[in-house]
Amino acid sequence: AQKITQTQPGMFVQEKEAVTLDCTYDTSDPSYGLFWYKQPSSGEMIFLIYQGSYDQQNATEGRYSLNFQKARKSANLVISASQLGDSAMYFCAMREEGSSNTGKLIFGQGTTLQVKP
Amino acid sequence: GAGVSQSPSNKVTEKGKDVELRCDPISGHTALYWYRQSLGQGLEFLIYFQGNSAPDKSGLPSDRFSAERTGGSVSTLTIQRTQQEDSAVYLCASSLDRQFVMNTEAFFGQGTRLTVV
Numbered sequence: 001a002q003k004i005t006q007t008q009p010g011m012f013v014q015e016k017e018a019v020t021l022d023c024t025y026d027t028s029d030p031s032y033g034l035f036w037y038k039q040p041s042s043g044e045m046i047f048l049i050y051q052g053s054y055d056q057q058n059a060t061e062g063r064y065s066l067n068f069q070k071a072r073k074s075a076n077l078v079i080s081a082s083q084l085g086d087s088a089m090y091f092c093a094m095r096e097e098g099s100s101n102t103g104k105l106i107f108g109q110g111t112t113l114q115v116k117p
Numbered sequence: 118g119a120g121v122s123q124s125p126s127n128k129v130t131e132k133g134k135d136v137e138l139r140c141d142p143i144s145g146h147t148a149l150y151w152y153r154q155s156l157g158q159g160l161e162f163l164i165y166f167q168g169n170s171a172p173d174k175s176g177l178p179s180d181r182f183s184a185e186r187t188g189g190s191v192s193t194l195t196i197q198r199t200q201q202e203d204s205a206v207y208l209c210a211s212s213l214d215r216q217f218v219m220n221t222e223a224f225f226g227q228g229t230r231l232t233v234v
Contacts, residue, residue, distance in 0.1 A: 043228060105212075
């Protein structure tokens, strides 16, 4: 079963506008963490933001914020004031705590974001 | 260096040959992951090492794939009798995963690009 679903293979956004990248997840574990990573064309994986399942507030890191809707099992990434350098592939990932300390990090299929000047 | 180091960065091999890919994690990181990424695709989980626990091998695609982690540090991913469909970028990551602590990000190496001809 797919644990992490990113339904947008590709997205376009105009420079300086905000964009939302969707992520839904599936887990029965009450304790889990959600991560977003950015992968530019250079191939490196860059950690952006983290949200814990017990966190009361949505995570924010600079221009990145996470719209966490626990009941809907969604963790959408919002990028405000898009910049040309934001053009990249974006991955949502989840780690479940599990009962045996095997909380591996599982990734979605990614969304390619292109920022237009 | 302070980051995750992978070698070689590129590997071209003939179909049927065995290959070994190496990963040097960040010093002190207890967890180590291997992922596979085909061009423009998501990260496919392969294997997860966490401390002294038995590795989670649930993502290995066939018995031609194996991995070991010696002394809780360096890891080697071995692919026997390589096939053309094994061509991909193999990414290694490490983190300070601990039970009940979910917010430990994974740090990635630059990957090994494997081409089977």
